[in-house]
Amino acid sequence: MSAVRLLVLGVIRAHGEAHGYAVHRELMSWRVDTWTAVKPPSIYHAVKQLAREQRLTAVGPPASARGPARTGYRLTEVGEREFFELLEEALRNPDIEEFGAGVAFMRQLSEPRVRDLLTERLQTVEQIAIDLVAMKPQWPDAAQPPHAAHLLELWAAVFQAQARWTADLLAGLGGLDFAPGLPHRSR
Structure with a gap:
């Protein structure tokens, strides 16, 4: 995309x-x-x-x-x-x-559809963070290049932050105006 x-x-x-x-x-x-x-x-x-x-x-x-x-x-x-x-x-x-x-354009969909999509995203980014943390023991000495364990921690933190932000967005959707109905559903 x-x-x-x-x-x-x-x-x-x-x-x-x-x-x-x-x-x-x-x-x-x-x-x-x-x-x-x-x-x-x-x-x-x-x-x-x-x-x-x-x-x-x-x-x-x-x-x-x-x-x-x-x-x-x-x-x-x-x-x-x-x-x-x-x-x-x-x-x-x-x-x-x-x-x-x-x-930027989420309000062009109905609120229930946006909730469904954001919930799906939240589950995805949470799982990515979990998977990254689970990979850490597979890497040898964290102090040696390529510092893979540190990079895994960095990316896990990025996805954890995205999960928190997405959850906050979901919690605040009620205050926004959305399009009525479902103009399109691709799945």
């Missing part, structure tokens, strides 16, 4: 229609480059790629548009389905960048 695809589809979906620069400007206002590997060129590339793949359809600039002529884009039915598939995948994903992209 690609965080940039989800982010681009999500921004265009939220605006109904947007051109590449508007998508770029919106994502940069979120400081997306600080919490993902998404950079401005990848945003423009994703817009073009999604259009080639018919996830987006081009719409001409409005006749009253001022400034440079820019091609606007809207989601196609296929793009709409992909958005929800990527969103659900991201919300259960242990990868922090993909997950962050999902959190």
Whole structure:
């Protein structure tokens, strides 16, 4: 999965229609480059790629548009389905960048669906932390390179922190507004 695809589809979906620069400007206002590997060129590339793949359809600039002529884009039915598939995948994903992209749009799903996905993610990251800790005795002297035991402790702590954060997010969902019903369910 690609965080940039989800982010681009999500921004265009939220605006109904947007051109590449508007998508770029919106994502940069979120400081997306600080919490993902998404950079401005990848945003423009994703817009073009999604259009080639018919996830987006081009719409001409409005006749009253001022400034440079820019091609606007809207989601196609296929793009709409992909958005929800990527969103659900991201919300259960242990990868922090993909997950962050999902959190950005989680309110596009119903609260019960978000709870299900976050609960699945919580179980996954908890199990990863347990598995990493269980591997530690298999490694020899922790003081010798490659310091695998220390690295296992580091990664276990990262996943334990993700589990705590995900549990806190689950606990606070009641205060957010979510989309009614289930617009899409990939599983």
